[in-house]
Amino acid sequence: MKTASRHGITVTGYSPGAKIGMYAGFGAAGLAVGYMLPRIADWALRLPWFPFEDTARLIHSLDGPYLKWILAFLGLLAGFVLAFIAVWESLKAAISNHEVSLEQGENRRTIPRRDIASVFLDGKELVILGTSGHELVRMPGVEHPEDLAEAFQNHGYPWSADGDPFKDRYRRWVPDLPELPPSAHALLKVRERALKEKNKKDIAELREELAKIGYIVRDEGVNQYWRPVEKPPVKK
CATH class of the missing domain: 3.30.720 (Signal recognition particle alu RNA binding heterodimer, srp9/1)
Known part of the structure; x- marks a missing residue:
């Protein structure tokens, strides 16, 4: 990640050079894995504990003069896709x-x-x-x-x-905790299911719904920690 300043604005995120490097690196790795996949499958078949024997046998049986180049091309595309996802999901700030x-x-x-x-x-x-x-x-x-x-x-x-100035105020959510109203418990229960299902949209929307009724929530895995909204001291 590169930090660049221009016109009084500092931009953090992957620079164009870093993005090119990521695409080149992931693409080259994918190409190499794809090209070598039949040989990797042959090697894996010799391992008595390999769990995907049927898949490895299929890849090995399809080995031919053009297959390795087809797999190399598919590996290249897969590498580009992974690089795109990494850049897409990274945070850029201006x-x-x-x-x-x-x-x-x-x-x-x-x-x-x-x-x-x-x-x-x-x-x-x-x-x-x-x-x-x-x-x-x-x-x-x-x-x-x-x-x-x-x-x-x-x-x-x-x-x-030092991180969250209110980090000592959080408590782990458990159902029917008397300090929370039924509306908060209902939202947290649904949100717990969303966390287990990795439903990012519902996780974010339910966080906002909890904020509307006066509660902030943070996650550690599928465990939720809550605190009431409090005004922080404004730093100059």
């Missing part, structure tokens, strides 16, 4: 003294600086807390946190190097 623009896949957000109270990382997720106490942004795809932290700090944003 940070100025006045606002922050974020892009990750189809998710795009712009937040004015005046609305931001704290910025920090939660694992590989970028989190921005608003002056209202709500999470304005929680976006994954942070590959090089040092570059992102430096960009925010260079523009004077309230970066929390």
